[in-house]
Amino acid sequence: MKFGAALSFVCIGISLLLVTKMRKGKIAFGQIGLPILGLIIIMILSVNTISATIGTNLSLAMLFEDEPISTINTISPSKPSLGTLVNFTIIVIALMLILIDFAKWRKLITGIGTIVGIISGIELAGYAVNLQFLYFDFENISNAMASHTIILFLITGISLIFIGNDKNNPVIIGFHQIKTRLISLFLTISIIPIIFLGIITYLLIQDFEVIRPFGYGFTVISVISTITIGFFAYMITMQIVRPITNLRDTALAITNGNLDVKAEINTVDEVGQLAKTFNDMIDSIKMTTALQLETEKLKQVDKDKEEFAAMISHELKTPLIPISGYAELFLDGSLGNITDLQREKMQVMYENSIRLTTLIQDILDARKVELKRLNLDIRTESIKEIAKRCIDVFRPIAESKGIRLVDETQDIMINCDPDRILQVLNNVVSNAMKFVPAQDGTISINSRNDEDTVMISIKDNGIGIPKSKQEDLFKKFYQVDKSLTRKSGGTGLGLAISRGIIEAHGGKIWVESEENHGTTVHFTIQKGNGK
Amino acid sequence: MKNILIIDDNKDITGLFKTILESVGHKCTTVHDGKKGLEMLHTKSFDLTLLDLAMPDMSGTDVLEVVKKEPNLKSSKILIITASSPTDAEMERIRNTYEILDIVKKPINKVKLLQTIEQY
Numbered sequence: 324m325k326f327g328a329a330l331s332f333v334c335i336g337i338s339l340l341l342v343t344k345m346r347k348g349k350i351a352f353g354q355i356g357l358p359i360l361g362l363i364i365i366m367i368l369s370v371n372t373i374s375a376t377i378g379t380n381l382s383l384a385m386l387f388e389d390e391p392i393s394t395i396n397t398i399s400p401s402k403p404s405l406g407t408l409v410n411f412t413i414i415v416i417a418l419m420l421i422l423i424d425f426a427k428w429r430k431l432i433t434g435i436g437t438i439v440g441i442i443s444g445i446e447l448a449g450y451a452v453n454l455q456f457l458y459f460d461f462e463n464i465s466n467a468m469a470s471h472t473i474i475l476f477l478i479t480g481i482s483l484i485f486i487g488n489d490k491n492n493p494v495i496i497g498f499h500q501i502k503t504r505l506i507s508l509f510l511t512i513s514i515i516p517i518i519f520l521g522i523i524t525y526l527l528i529q530d531f532e533v534i535r536p537f538g539y540g541f542t543v544i545s546v547i548s549t550i551t552i553g554f555f556a557y558m559i560t561m562q563i564v565r566p567i568t569n570l571r572d573t574a575l576a577i578t579n580g581n582l583d584v585k586a587e588i589n590t591v592d593e594v595g596q597l598a599k600t601f602n603d604m605i606d607s608i609k610m611t612t613a614l615q616l617e618t619e620k621l622k623q624v625d626k627d628k629e630e631f632a633a634m635i636s637h638e639l640k641t642p643l644i645p646i647s648g649y650a651e652l653f654l655d656g657s658l659g660n661i662t663d664l665q666r667e668k669m670q671v672m673y674e675n676s677i678r679l680t681t682l683i684q685d686i687l688d689a690r691k692v693e694l695k696r697l698n699l700d701i702r703t704e705s706i707k708e709i710a711k712r713c714i715d716v717f718r719p720i721a722e723s724k725g726i727r728l729v730d731e732t733q734d735i736m737i738n739c740d741p742d743r744i745l746q747v748l749n750n751v752v753s754n755a756m757k758f759v760p761a762q763d764g765t766i767s768i769n770s771r772n773d774e775d776t777v778m779i780s781i782k783d784n785g786i787g788i789p790k791s792k793q794e795d796l797f798k799k800f801y802q803v804d805k806s807l808t809r810k811s812g813g814t815g816l817g818l819a820i821s822r823g824i825i826e827a828h829g830g831k832i833w834v835e836s837e838e839n840h841g842t843t844v845h846f847t848i849q850k851g852n853g854k
Numbered sequence: 855m856k857n858i859l860i861i862d863d864n865k866d867i868t869g870l871f872k873t874i875l876e877s878v879g880h881k882c883t884t885v886h887d888g889k890k891g892l893e894m895l896h897t898k899s900f901d902l903t904l905l906d907l908a909m910p911d912m913s914g915t916d917v918l919e920v921v922k923k924e925p926n927l928k929s930s931k932i933l934i935i936t937a938s939s940p941t942d943a944e945m946e947r948i949r950n951t952y953e954i955l956d957i958v959k960k961p962i963n964k965v966k967l968l969q970t971i972e973q974y
Contacts, residue, residue: 637908637938644937644961645866648874651964657877680961698945715965 566594570601582609632687639683647676685816688746689799692823699740699827703851706777707734709741710768713748717756726756726764733770735777736851743824744848747832750817751781751844758785758842776830777850782843788836796834797822821846855879856971857899861891861917862906862935871904874964875971888912892920895927902955902974907936918952931955931974935962 569587576584582605586598650673652658654666661669691697710732721728737744748768755766764784771778788796799819825832825846836842858880862868868884875882883900885891889912895903907914914934921927934948937960945957955974962970 633938640937640960641864641867645864645870647961648867648870648963652870652873652877655964657873657964684961700945 566598570594570598573601573605577605577608582612632690636683636687640680643676643680643683647673647680650676685820688820688823689816692820692827695823695827697743697823697827699743701738701740703736703738704741704744705734706737706744706770706779706848707732709745709748710770710779712745713752713768716749717752720756721766724756724764725762726759726766728752729765729767731767731769732779733772735770735772737777737848738851739828739848740824743828747821747824747846748779748781750821754817755781755783755785755842759783760785773847775850776847778845778847780843780845782841784841787838787840787842788834789838790836793834793836797832855881856901857881858883858971859891859894859898859900859903860884861886861888861894861903861909861914863887863909864906867906871967874967878968880971888914888917891917892927895921895930901931902971903930903932904935905932907934908938915948915952918948918954922952928953933958933970933974935960937961 566587573584573586585605586601649658650669653661653669654673688697707730710730714728714730717728752766752768756764759766766781766783769780769782771780797818799816822832825848828848830847830849832844832846834842834844855878858875860868860871860882862871862884863886865884865886868886872882872884883894883898885894888909891903891905892912894900905914905917914936918932921930921932932952933955934957936957948954948957956970958966958970
């Protein structure tokens with residue numbers, strides 16, 4: 324019997340050592356700690372079971388001397404006693420706890436553990452009373468020891484039920500620190516009565532009579548330890564459950580749209596860290612929400628501006644249509660004959676209305692270019708067709724000024740918004756018209772068929788642009804020579820818009836020029852697939 | 855020569871379009887709101903309808919909506935002429951939702967108007 328008690332002490336010692344190491348974080352709980360701890364629990368239980376069986380034999384021998392035979396028969400080792408059964412049950416449960424998938428069986432196992440624990444706890448009290456008032460019984464003591472071990476499972480079980488109540492709760496994942504703390508605490512608390520019981524067992528083996536005064540002590544200690552364990556279990560459970568409940572309530576409040584809540588941080592473990600992260604998250608959500616509101620506001624402002632621009636565009640353009648339209652009809656004789664003087668003045672009206680229309684359109688386009696919101700209606704169109712339309716527009720003015728307009732483009736299909744490309748051509752040609760010499764000016768439109776793109780070039784024999792000013796040419800409101808503006812008009816938006824249009828098409832636009840040797844504007848456009 | 859219906863709330867514009875179109879021999883009827891436009895479409899048949907988008911009470915799209923639902927009007931050939939700058943998405947939506955010939959943006963001059971009419 325000395326061997327059994329010694330083995331118990333060794334196991335308890337190893338457990339304590341292990342728990343201490345785990346507490347200090349020297350042994351990782353999940354990987355090594357849990358299996359070793361489980362193994363030791365099984366060893367304690369096994370030793371207890373063996374002790375119970377041997378102890379019963381021993382008590383039989385002792386009891387033969389002063390007790391009636393009937394008593395001996397009731398605790399005969401040939402029948403498996405309740406204590407032995409309970410001990411084996413615990414071994415099986417412990418094995419299940421260790422080997423079976425925790426998440427899936429947690430509820431079932433902890434449930435069984437709790438029930439068995441409660442029964443064992445009641446039993447323990449019964450045995451204690453038995454020990455005190457009736458007579459010594461080794462088996463009862465063994466059962467008491469076993470029951471205490473059960474309490475370990477009972478408390479672990481309760482805690483696991485509490486923590487793992489909601490299997491969808493991600494909070495329970497990764498609680499190494501808390502699990503280690505829990506298990507080590509339970510084990511430490513449970514071990515105290517086991518040590519005490521070990522001592523009693525040892526003393527019993529030494530001398531039957533010596534142990535009798537310890538009976539009171541044992542009862543008191545088992546009651547105290549049970550209460551203590553219960554208290555600690557409650558405290559620890561609350562320590563885990565309360566912050567989690569707190570977090571859950573906070574999360575719920577946030578879900579309901581209340582962002583002014585904060586999770587209480589009252590622990591330094593994973594729950595505390597989680598609460599802190601949670602609070603950070605709330606702050607982040609708050610900031611995001613504020614930003615979103617701000618963005619919404621800005622979007623609304625932008626939308627208002629867009630609507631305003633559309634409205635203004637409509638309101639400004641509409642009255643100009645009949646003005647320029649009727650002027651055009653007067654000029655082409657559709658409305659009858661007019662005198663030369665009338666024609667001359669009507670021409671002024673017409674040109675100015677067109678200029679105003681173009682200006683409004685340019686301002687709107689410049690805005691669109693700036694916002695990169697150019698509406699492109701991409702089709703496949705021949706560059707020759709677009710060039711022809713451009714030349715048709717300028718022919719009357721060119722003829723009146725004695726400027727030659729030459730179309731040297733090839734019939735190549737390009738993928739583009741034809742109206743926008745025409746706008747680019749018009750802008751460039753209208754610029755050229757201002758700077759070529761009257762009576763001797765030539766403006767030609769060329770095309771070069773490259774692999775994937777077409778390069779379109781508008782060449783003039785005008786005054787040219789100094790190198791230093793070529794880069795600024797595509798900037799908004801840029802005029803090479805400010806004094807020319809008053810003479811020849813223009814807003815300086817044309818080339819900026821043209822660049823925007825070409826870039827929106829994925830092409831490039833640039834200028835080649837030398838002072839007094841003319842200017843050539845080149846741009847590239849993706850070739851069409853002829854669809 | 856075509857029999858053309860012009861629906862536009864701006865009388866100056868309908869007047870101009872009418873003058874231009876009639877100068878080359880087209881026959882024009884002008885109305886100044888969507889409701890009257892629909893009445894005209896019901897009572898007479900036109901070769902082509904020029905429809906403005908931005909009109910008070912009943913807009914161009916409202917007219918298109920009715921035309922789409924009425925079987926006798928479904929065959930109407932409608933050309934949108936608008937002075938507002940519809941967004942890409944809006945133009946795409948109108949093109950996809952209704953059976954229209956095209957969307958032409960104002961300003962539109964004599965040459966462009968006649969060329970456009972000639973196409974259909």
